Amino acid sequence: MSGVTSRLSGLLGHFTGSPAPAPFEHRFNHHTLSPTFFLPRAAAIEPNAEAIYHVTANNKILRRTYSETADRARGLAYFLKKKGFRRVGILCPNTPAFLESIFGIAAAGSINVAVNYRLKQDDIAYIFEHGDVDVIIVDQEFTNLLDIYRSQHPSIPIIIDTDTDATEGELTGPFDDAVLEGLKYDSETGAQGWAGLEAQAADEESLIALAYTSGTTARPKGVEYTHRGCYLAALANVIESGLNFNQGRAKYLWTLPMFHAMGWTFPWAITAVRGTHYCLRKIDYPEIWRLLKEEHISHFNAAPTVNTLLCNAKEAERLPEPVRVTVAASPPTPHLFEQMTNLNLHPVHVYGMTETYGPITKGYHLPEWDHIPLKEKYQKMARQGHGFITSLPVRVIKTEVPEGTITDVQRDGKEIGEIVFFGNICAKGYYKDPDATRKLFAGGVLHSGDLAVWHPDGAIQILDRSKDIIISGGENISSVALESMLATHPDILEAGVVSVPDSHWGERPKAFITVKEGKSLEGADVISWARTASGISKFMIPREVEIVAELPKTSTGKIRKNVLREWVKGSDRSVGN
């Protein structure tokens, strides 16, 4: 055991026998809805349960218990309190330090500002400045991404996580030093443990995090997450994704970026049921298949594009035990659902946005669908469905009415309107942007900007974001629907469809296609197949199909339509972001 380890062990030992978190409020029959509490609770119930599994930056396997994880979050919290840091930036991949920071920052009564590390340096600088951070926790690999920010804000301290802790308890680097300093500070100032922290916020409507949107067209916006919202979204995710199966022993793989909508509140949801967080520095398909096979992962979340590549990886084979895969981000194709099910990967289809803490609807599976043709079944599963258990119902409203007027579309599966939300799973607003907040909540509902139809059975189905609808000869063509149909071609991996100007029809669709490994296709083949064998309506058939090596995507796996539109205009075919 190294010196650092024994230092930590000594400090931790000091608290092993300490009392459970004391109550933070004595209103008898009331406590604030705060998700931070799930961590000390997990450590109190099952201290030796494995909270974290991780392959470190230097390629060692780290396993950490709930007791250790809670101690580390507690140490970070006291460090932040000691230093008086109130806004804490996070710039990390899905590491243990990221996870511990989410809990530690909130326990200090501070707000976290986690940033997408795939953004450009000046966007990162913009977010940390806009979010008023007074310290930044950064992964060693990403320190250079702070160059612009630090040149402008040289006085803001950074805490580097080296991500090199080993399983035998060895601690390394500045992040660990901060944790140790915090534990020491607590022991020297009353040794209150969790009782001296805010595992319960004083006010459940207060902020726990700012989650910045990716900002494809404008500057990123800081979505305000409340304690109550995160708590109720996390409970819903436990129930809707079935995280409490297997006696609460979910083994959850972090394929979804934690920075994205606070990992859809899964840092709290998994901890609430004492599941194991399988952290993951980057998406690596052979490694994901290794974890699925060797570590018996039971749950993960991923965008359709990740699932598509996963299903087509050469390591893919049917798993002996079912895995629940919560799928969102962009509408999955029926074809993908079928592929996944064949590998024993069972999709839980959800939909939401940063402004709704991630998922807020689910395509609930109805037993009666087991008696309809498979194709029809997968089509039904691909719909966005209904509001979550802790949400109010979602609605689809008419867009052609005076602003602020809320009128539902017909439930006929045909009339197109905008999806809107309301209730507890809606964020509070945009930080320092009252105009955008007013617009977001115009008429008293949260506007998604997504276009959809409302089916007679009550389920909603996304067509497109309004700007992605192609209007050709007076017909509305859903680019999403067309992509979905193209993806049923046996040799097509993925499709991205955008409009191109057409002198006769106004607009017409153009498809960019990637081809499966080992297969070859020409654009003309696809068009001819679309005409004869695809079942695609005549007016929707693309007259241009271009085969490309890769499609441009956001960090969360959405196809970047704005880049495809640039390609149409003749810009170079780089997929960088």
Next chain:
Amino acid sequence: MSGVTSRLSGLLGHFTGSPAPAPFEHRFNHHTLSPTFFLPRAAAIEPNAEAIYHVTANNKILRRTYSETADRARGLAYFLKKKGFRRVGILCPNTPAFLESIFGIAAAGSINVAVNYRLKQDDIAYIFEHGDVDVIIVDQEFTNLLDIYRSQHPSIPIIIDTDTDATEGELTGPFDDAVLEGLKYDSETGAQGWAGLEAQAADEESLIALAYTSGTTARPKGVEYTHRGCYLAALANVIESGLNFNQGRAKYLWTLPMFHAMGWTFPWAITAVRGTHYCLRKIDYPEIWRLLKEEHISHFNAAPTVNTLLCNAKEAERLPEPVRVTVAASPPTPHLFEQMTNLNLHPVHVYGMTETYGPITKGYHLPEWDHIPLKEKYQKMARQGHGFITSLPVRVIKTEVPEGTITDVQRDGKEIGEIVFFGNICAKGYYKDPDATRKLFAGGVLHSGDLAVWHPDGAIQILDRSKDIIISGGENISSVALESMLATHPDILEAGVVSVPDSHWGERPKAFITVKEGKSLEGADVISWARTASGISKFMIPREVEIVAELPKTSTGKIRKNVLREWVKGSDRSVGN
């Protein structure tokens, strides 16, 4: 189709195409936590899912969908609104009418007062009077239990449920008439459907029900249940009892009385996941086994005594699929856990009281227990464990300190203290009884009155209610522990232990025993076995053991120790209650 049916169909048809429940509040990112909403939500997501299975009073099988059930609750709500009824008494066994009333009464913005039908007539009269009811929904079989109340309150109307609806949709009796009248009233006054009702309460801290305690020693007290409390307790029960397993298709058998602590909030919890409520007029072991085998029940809740008799019924046989049995009321014996597990009935061990909406702790099963001796494992499973996912932690506090002082006992598994609760899963107080409420919350925690130890691993374990501890020669004897040890004898069905005065030791234990069918035992046999083969500590061995035909129990299955104490004094051995 009868005339009544077509009347209902006509009215229901009127609403089939009506919009989803409208928002009840437009605070953008906030809605009140109200469990009533789970019913219209279930009907919107899956209208044809089976909400109710029931064998009626006239022995027909009734199956009712969520769409029908929501329509009926809505009809009752409008009937109550039309008549202006604000406090609604319920005196029913576990029937569809009871379940629908829980939702319908709350949707009308009224409060339900459900009564234990096994109470004496004057206690029933006391509760309805104390609860200020202005109408009573009563099952045909129980109308005579209202004789005393009605002689005192002749003007309070009653609505009789005949419980004779058949599966083909035939409606019969005054309860159905009220439902139809309500639907008609809505259709004539704007046809607002659920939008005109309170599926969301205006204030989440307002009352939804008064749940009366059984009042073994004093008059029953009316425990005030809030919308927020019921909502959060129901979500916890979904997670803790795993009601969301099998794609949300729980088949829940109503062995627990719905009147008892509002059925532990399971009317809402089961509905939240669109499970089927298997209603049950009375506990009937052959019928329960039929439902387990033929209808593939997946979950039920029951006191240990019900489970004991169930395991010893002649129909008992190992079930092919696991059933989750949520067990509470009094501490189960390790022996019972073992028996149940052998039949594929898997205990989820919870603990709580009327003042905590039923369950508030769970004996969380730790995987590491699978590697310890079976006897030790079942002993650990029999502990009350830790606070629920939506509760704050439970504590065990010293009783020998000035009143209002809250000091934890040592976590040594030895020091005895009182279990106390706080936070959202605590009820608001006692209706019209500020003194009792102050006493309940003395020092800012909810006092359970149950004595327990706190183990080093953080789990709590009940010993006894303070009056049930036997102090013999300076040693504390837990009557619960002794009962548990006696029940390991192969021929003993159940044991009840109380203290008897002893000139030398102060007190000593006396056991009353029931013997399994087909077995015979004398008191002396038990004492001799206890001395030689039981492992019972010498100071605990009962010197008096009396074999009886039946033990006196409360309606919720707890052994009535006060009656056993009367028996000790020589009163007759009637078990009536």
